[in-house]
Amino acid sequence: MSTVTATPPKKLNRIGLDVLPYKGSKTTLCAGCGHNSISERLIEVFFELGVEPWQVAKMSGIGCSSKTPAYFLNQSHGFNSVHGRAPAVSTGALLANKNLKGVVVTGDGDTASIGIGQFVHMLRRNVPLMYIIENNGVYGLTKGQFSATADIGSKQKSGVINEMHPIDCCLLAIELGATMVGRSFSGDKRQLSNLLKAGISHRGLAVIDVISPCVTFNDHEGSTKSYSYVKEHDIPLHEMQYVPYYEEIQVQMEDGQAQDVELHDGSHLRLRAIRGDFDPTNKDVSLAAIHEADKKGEVLTGLLYVQKDRETLHDMLRLVDEPLATLPQSRVRPGPEALEMIMEELR
Amino acid sequence: MSTFEVSPVASSSSGEQAYRVVNDFSIQVATVNGSGSQTANNVLMRSIFQMGIPVSGKNLFPSNIAGLPTWFTIRANKNGWIARKKEIGFLIAMNPETAREDVLNLEPGAAVVYDEPLKLNQLRTDLHFYPVPFDKLVAPVCPDAKLRKLVRNMIYDGVAGQLLGIDFDEIHKALYKQFGKRKAKAADLNWNAVLAGRQFAAEHLPKTDPFRVERMDKTSGKIIIDGNAAAALGCVFAGCTVVTWYPITPSSSLVDSMTGYLRRLRTDKETGKATFAVLQAEDELAAVGMVIGASWAGARAMTATSGPGISLMAEFVGLGYYAEVPAVIFDVQRTGPSTGLPTRTMQGDVLSNALLSHGDTRHPLFFPSSPAECFQMAIDAFDFAELFQTPVFVMTDLDLGMNNWMADPFEYPTKPINRGKVLDAEALGKVADFARYRDVDGDGIPYRTLPGTNHPKAAYFTRGSGHNDKAGYSEREDDYINNVDRLSRKFETMRKHVPPPEVSLNPKAKIGIVYYGTSRWAAEECLDQLAREYDLEAASFRLLAYPFTEALSSFIERHERVYVIDQNRDGQLLALMRMELPVELIARLRGIRYYGGMPLDARTLTNEVVSQEGL
Numbered sequence: 020m021s022t023v024t025a026t027p028p029k030k031l032n033r034i035g036l037d038v039l040p041y042k043g044s045k046t047t048l049c050a051g052c053g054h055n056s057i058s059e060r061l062i063e064v065f066f067e068l069g070v071e072p073w074q075v076a077k078m079s080g081i082g083c084s085s086k087t088p089a090y091f092l093n094q095s096h097g098f099n100s101v102h103g104r105a106p107a108v109s110t111g112a113l114l115a116n117k118n119l120k121g122v123v124v125t126g127d128g129d130t131a132s133i134g135i136g137q138f139v140h141m142l143r144r145n146v147p148l149m150y151i152i153e154n155n156g157v158y159g160l161t162k163g164q165f166s167a168t169a170d171i172g173s174k175q176k177s178g179v180i181n182e183m184h185p186i187d188c189c190l191l192a193i194e195l196g197a198t199m200v201g202r203s204f205s206g207d208k209r210q211l212s213n214l215l216k217a218g219i220s221h222r223g224l225a226v227i228d229v230i231s232p233c234v235t236f237n238d239h240e241g242s243t244k245s246y247s248y249v250k251e252h253d254i255p256l257h258e259m260q261y262v263p264y265y266e267e268i269q270v271q272m273e274d275g276q277a278q279d280v281e282l283h284d285g286s287h288l289r290l291r292a293i294r295g296d297f298d299p300t301n302k303d304v305s306l307a308a309i310h311e312a313d314k315k316g317e318v319l320t321g322l323l324y325v326q327k328d329r330e331t332l333h334d335m336l337r338l339v340d341e342p343l344a345t346l347p348q349s350r351v352r353p354g355p356e357a358l359e360m361i362m363e364e365l366r
Numbered sequence: 367m368s369t370f371e372v373s374p375v376a377s378s379s380s381g382e383q384a385y386r387v388v389n390d391f392s393i394q395v396a397t398v399n400g401s402g403s404q405t406a407n408n409v410l411m412r413s414i415f416q417m418g419i420p421v422s423g424k425n426l427f428p429s430n431i432a433g434l435p436t437w438f439t440i441r442a443n444k445n446g447w448i449a450r451k452k453e454i455g456f457l458i459a460m461n462p463e464t465a466r467e468d469v470l471n472l473e474p475g476a477a478v479v480y481d482e483p484l485k486l487n488q489l490r491t492d493l494h495f496y497p498v499p500f501d502k503l504v505a506p507v508c509p510d511a512k513l514r515k516l517v518r519n520m521i522y523d524g525v526a527g528q529l530l531g532i533d534f535d536e537i538h539k540a541l542y543k544q545f546g547k548r549k550a551k552a553a554d555l556n557w558n559a560v561l562a563g564r565q566f567a568a569e570h571l572p573k574t575d576p577f578r579v580e581r582m583d584k585t586s587g588k589i590i591i592d593g594n595a596a597a598a599l600g601c602v603f604a605g606c607t608v609v610t611w612y613p614i615t616p617s618s619s620l621v622d623s624m625t626g627y628l629r630r631l632r633t634d635k636e637t638g639k640a641t642f643a644v645l646q647a648e649d650e651l652a653a654v655g656m657v658i659g660a661s662w663a664g665a666r667a668m669t670a671t672s673g674p675g676i677s678l679m680a681e682f683v684g685l686g687y688y689a690e691v692p693a694v695i696f697d698v699q700r701t702g703p704s705t706g707l708p709t710r711t712m713q714g715d716v717l718s719n720a721l722l723s724h725g726d727t728r729h730p731l732f733f734p735s736s737p738a739e740c741f742q743m744a745i746d747a748f749d750f751a752e753l754f755q756t757p758v759f760v761m762t763d764l765d766l767g768m769n770n771w772m773a774d775p776f777e778y779p780t781k782p783i784n785r786g787k788v789l790d791a792e793a794l795g796k797v798a799d800f801a802r803y804r805d806v807d808g809d810g811i812p813y814r815t816l817p818g819t820n821h822p823k824a825a826y827f828t829r830g831s832g833h834n835d836k837a838g839y840s841e842r843e844d845d846y847i848n849n850v851d852r853l854s855r856k857f858e859t860m861r862k863h864v865p866p867p868e869v870s871l872n873p874k875a876k877i878g879i880v881y882y883g884t885s886r887w888a889a890e891e892c893l894d895q896l897a898r899e900y901d902l903e904a905a906s907f908r909l910l911a912y913p914f915t916e917a918l919s920s921f922i923e924r925h926e927r928v929y930v931i932d933q934n935r936d937g938q939l940l941a942l943m944r945m946e947l948p949v950e951l952i953a954r955l956r957g958i959r960y961y962g963g964m965p966l967d968a969r970t971l972t973n974e975v976v977s978q979e980g981l
Contacts, residue, residue: 040822044839073824076663076817089827089839096817098662098689099829100655101681107652111659111667114608114643116818119663137655140648332645339639343607344664344816348783350641351605351666353631355778361599361627362775365589 033069033265040094041066048083048090053205053231053246054153058090060208061122064215065092068263076112076119080105080134082160084126084153084231092122103134106141109148110332116342117333120219121148128158131167131186138188142195142224147331149218149225150197152188153205155233156244163236174241187313188228193305193324198223200305200324204249205231210320213259213288217322220264222283223331230318249318256297256308256321257290280325290322299325387576389419389444391455393526396468398461400432402516405544405556407438408770410523412540413532414442415590415772418582422448422887423770424965429615429708435464442579447894448772449887450965455577456530458522459486460500469493477575479525494575496567498525503566507558520556524563529571531578534564589737589775593766594670596737597696598624599776600744601668602631605783606694608667609644610656612675615708616764617698620670650675654682654693661692662828664788664816666748670696673715674703676722683757684723687853688831690803690812692751692786694744696760698767701963710963711764713883713933717941719759720912725831726850728857730864731759731912734766735886737773739910745779746865752786754811754860763933765884765965787813791821802826802837803849810856857913864911869921875905877979878925880918882909882939884966885931891968892975899972900981904929909939914946922951929975935961 029037041062046055065072072094079085081102088097100108105123113121130138130152141150156169165173168188169181192200199221201214211229218225230249232238238245243252257278264285278298280288290299298304305324312319339346393410397403404425411423422441428434441451453473459465459480466489469478474492487495500518508517520541527537537560545553598620601609609628611621621644628642647653653669660667671679676697686693699714701707719731730750732743743760751758794800794815800823803812812835815824826837831849834840881889886908896902907921907928922928930940937957944952958974960966 071820073820073822074818078659094822094825096815096825097827098659099827100658101685104651104655104682107647107655108659108662110645110652111608111610111656111661111665112663112817113659114610114645114656115660115663115665115667116816119818136648137652140652144645336643336645337638337640338643339634339637339641342664342818343641343643344660344818346605346607346641348605350634351607351632352603352779352783357631358599358603358776358778362589365591366587366775 032066034071036066036069036072038062038066040072041092043090043093046090047086049235051234052083053155053229053233054084054087055090056205056208057151057153057211057229057231058087060211060215061091064212064219068216068219070120070219074118074120076109076121078105078109078112078121078123080125080129082126082128082158084124085129087124087153088122103129103132104137105129106134106137106146110141110144110146113146113148113332115344117338118342121146123148123150125150125152127152127154127156127166127168127188130188135186139191139195142192142197142226144332145196145198145224145329147223147333149215149221149227152226152228153231154188154228154244155231155237156242157233157237159233159236170243173243174239176236176239187309188226189323190306190309192226193302196224196329197226197324198326198329199225199322201225201322202228202318202320203230204253204318204320205229206246206250207253207255207320210255210259213261214322216261216263216286217282217288220282220284220286221325223329252316252318254312254317254319255293256319256323257292259321260289262287262289280322283327288322299323302326385576386578387455388578388580389442389582391442391577392451392453393440393442393456393458394454394468395438395458395522396461396464397436397438397519398432399427399430399434399436401519403436403438403460403519406519406523407440409520409537409540409544410526411440411770412543412590413527413536414440414579415585416536416540417533417579418585419444419579420446420448420584421772422450424450424765425769426964427709429705435461444582444584446584447887447891447968449891450967452967452969456526456575458526459484460519460522475576477529477577479522479529496525496529496571498522498563498566503562504559507562508555513555517555517559520559521563524560525567525571527560528564528567529573529575531580533581585772587775588772590770591737591773592619592768592770593734593737593740593762594620594698594768595623596740596773596776597744597760597762597767598627600741601748602627603741603779604666604745604748606666606668606748607642608657608660608665609642609669610647610653610660610667611669612647612650612653612671614650614672614675616700616768617670617672617675617696619768620696620698650678651682654679654695657693657695658682658686658691661751663818666694666752668694668696668748670698672698672700676715676719677703680723683729684725684727685830686757687723687727687729688725689828690755690814691828692755693757694747694751694760695757696762699761699763707963709764711884711933711965712961712963713761713763713885713938716761716932716934716938719761720942728913729757729759730754730860731761732865733761733882733910735883735908736766737771738776740766741776743865749784750863753784753863754856755786755814756856761883763884769965787811789813789815791819791824794819794821794823800824800826801835803833803852804835805852805855809859810852810854811859861913861915864913864915866915867910867917868908869917870906871924872903872905874903876926877902878905878907878921878928879931879975880907880909880921880928881931883933885933888966888968888971889931892971895968895972896975900976902975902979902981912942914943918943919947919951922947922954926954927956928954929956929958929978931958931971933960933966935959
């Protein structure tokens with residue numbers, strides 16, 4: 020008796036694509052780099068949700084983190100731009116085409132130092148995109164200098180101790196106008212996937228700060244951004260369950276414990292508090308919780324803040340429904356009578 | 367020599383002069399900024415314009431909101447010369463702080479209208495003085511004491527109108543046009559001030575100076591507009607959809623005007639929504655970053671700035687060059703960084719913009735000379751940027767951008783918008799392979815796709831100079847060389863597409879003069895002065911764009927000596943020519959440089975040519 024082993028059929032997502040268009044080039048980052056895990060999560064969630072890859076624009080600044088858009092979604096346009104300036108490039112791209120799903124990947128050098136001006140102004144404008152900070156507290160490509168997110172007392176590989184106050188990008192984001200803010204850890208697959216899905220479903224600026232250890236320059240004893248340190252100090256706020264809009268809510272969480280956050284595309288994020296009450300729709304509660312955790316040396320992770328009713332940049336500019344980029348000449352060049360009218364006024 | 371001929375000052379107040387200067391003199395109004403004088407000055411200029419007499423207006427103002435000296439000069443010239451004229455015939459001295467120096471600087475025979483308490487008539491005996499008690503005149507026409515400071519200036523329009531022979535119907539028309547229908551009350555108040563000035567002059571100021579205006583027919587059909595508003599209109603008709611900017615003098619009014627025109631002309635009639643996005647960025651670096659992002663995603667995007675903003679844009683402009691992303695950047699040039707005379711004009715960024723950023727970068731520059739060219743070149747620049755997928759600079763300056771110019775009306779674009787080599791989903795279906803940076807047509811210009819294109823072949827990854835022709839990451843020597851060599855070929859192709867020069871040859875001419883931008887007006891008048899006063903014939907070459915074309919070399923070959931006019935100390939265009947032209951031609955080049963921050967005048971050029979020619 021002979022057996023024929025057929026190749027198993029490729030798994031297709033809900034828009035009929037296999038995972039290939041969601042993958043990217045082979046990573047050139049170090050083995051074990053937290054950033055690679057984040058790229059893997061991005062491939063998974065975009066595939067799983069069935070997002071059309073050609074509708075996604077991937078933007079980044081400069082650094083290890085900013086290389087990663089080449090490592091996922093190879094059927095999406097990508098732009099590895101200027102150090103710290105991904106917010107500007109992304110803002111421009113999304114003004115040109117409001118239908119694009121913007122995914123920005125940056126690092127802590129990009130966001131908290133050279134590009135902090137652009138970061139805070141992007142927050143004010145509530146630019147509708149997902150902004151991921153791959154936060155390792157260190158400059159990798161230039162060999163291990165502290166970044167502005169390094170904690171006080173954190174030790175560099177060479178032994179130098181950081182004495183400068185760290186910048187918490189989530190606090191800035193909540194304070195200055197982002198409408199979804201989350202923090203996660205590259206090692207927490209489930210939580211990170213849920214947060215990324217929520218970010219994709221959100222209409223507005225979603226800032227997701229992911230502690231993503233640098234195995235080469237910041238994974239040693241004394242670092243507060245090492246795998247072991249973050250595992251020990253990670254305090255998840257809640258159990259998260261993301262339910263996409265195209266699926267019915269199957270699992271009912273127990274009343275009184277679960278908070279349901281409906282997202283703009285009709286998907287839901289079900290949050291079951293792990294420790295005490297935490298309402299991510301209350302700005303003051305969010306800020307207080309982060310400050311409190313900071314005092315205790317804890318890394319608070321989960322959905323830190325969400326606000327659904329704030330206008331996005333597109334709303335504020337009252338843009339036409341179609342992408343500006345491809346409006347036909349008839350809609351962007353006024354007729355000769357308009358020019359003649361202006362000329363007459365100037366005579 | 368001076369062009370300003372001295373007239374005898376009447377010793378009596380007989381009122382009649384034998385000597386007359388008609389439609390050929392400059393009026394200077396010296397005031398304090400923030401005093402509302404701009405309205406009075408514009409009305410004065412416009413009423414002369416409406417009489418059919420060619421005019422130009424130059425506003426010399428400080429970097430300040432209110433309280434510092436400002437001078438507005440109106441030149442009326444029957445021959446149509448509209449460059450600044452240094453010699454003032456008719457001074458209106460309203461600013462006590464500068465009045466003494468203003469009067470002492472005048473040529474003998476000039477006329478001075480002044481605020482009576484300043485007693486300027488004690489300073490000199492060779493001028494025609496007209497004292498006017500402005501405070502006494504303004505009180506009865508403006509009961510509200512708070513408004514008197516603003517209305518007071520309108521009195522000098524009445525006095526000057528009476529003394530110079532300006533048609534008061536034209537002043538009336540210009541004034542009501544200036545205020546518009548919505549401010550009819552304010553217009554009435556100001557008109558009464560004009561009448562008060564007129565009556566005072568008629569009763570108390572017998573005419574002794576020779577300056578007069580007389581109706582002509584040389585402005586019919588023409589418009590008055592500043593270069594910034596003209597460029598703004600050009601962008602609106604070019605189909606620009608994304609404008610990101612950071613305020614900086616002297617470019618701010620470009621985007622301010624544009625925002626107004628966009629709201630009027632580009633709001634969708636059915637939905638009331640905008641077919642444009644205007645966003646004030648946090649700095650110039652972000653502004654140009656947004657332009658690059660928007661253009662990358664397919665919008666026609668622009669920014670407007672000046673020299674200090676350009677410095678911040680350097681890295682992004684280089685990225686635009688290497689990643690081949692279109693961008694239109696208006697550089698309304700001014701002098702230096704920081705507190706570096708932000709309200710004075712200069713052609714200060716020619717060399718830096720041509721080569722802006724690091725690595726081997728070269729950028730096309732367009733040099734408009736007039737509002738009509740600001741309009742046309744704005745349209746051309748968007749087509750050019752998309753055709754060549756590269757940043758383009760439109761190089762105006764403060765003189766062109768912020769001053770009011772008498773100009774030809776703008777011509778409606780006849781060519782359809784050209785979006786360049788963009789492959790959409792349908793086109794991608796027909797090509798075997800898409801390689802973002804491949805020279806398919808041999809002109810150095812690759813094809814691009816836009817994000818959001820629904821085709822599996824559409825996507826590519828954009829990065830700086832380290833890529834192969836498929837946009838894959840590469841640090842290979844051959845990939846880098848191939849790429850920059852192709853960029854050179856693309857630059858060569860541009861030479862055939864830049865706006866061509868305006869050349870005027872003269873078989874008798876041994877010398878040639880090369881000029882660009884706002885130097886045009888002084889240069890053309892200089893050519894006339896050289897011919898009339900020195901019998902010196904010169905050919906002219908007005909450069910409209912960089913990269914240079916073959917026509918420039920041919921022009922230099924034809925002449926023994928070629929003078930290159932620059933409004934900067936170091937002869938920036940001359941330096942750029944020296945970098946690129948063959949050595950035997952470089953030897954023929956001479957520089958004429960003016961760098962005082964004022965709009966260029968013909969006499970300065972003429973004197974310099976005459977001196978270098980040893981005449």
